[in-house]
Amino acid sequence: MKPTTSSKKLIENLAGVALDTLGAPIILDLIRSWQDAKILSRKQAYDLRRVIRRLSKPPESQTNN
Structure with a gap:
């Protein structure tokens, strides 16, 4: 994990570590079960899945914002 002064970037880095773990x-699958149980709307589940897929990509394929 690279050092950062950005709180948002630190949280994303920690989320990436959790995803790796x-x-x-x-x-x-957990997001799908939440959607099936009507805890999340279809849009909320889509947004979460999109973030999970982005964070689970190797670092060299991610773009810096």
Whole structure:
């Protein structure tokens, strides 16, 4: 993990570590179960899945914002 002074970037980096530890497929299954249980709307689940997929990509394929 690279040093950063940005709180947002630090949180994204920590989320990436959690994804590496738990595995993206497990998190995606959890999001699906929340959507099936009507805890999340279709749009909310879509947004979460999009973020999970972005964070689970290797760092060299991510673009810097």
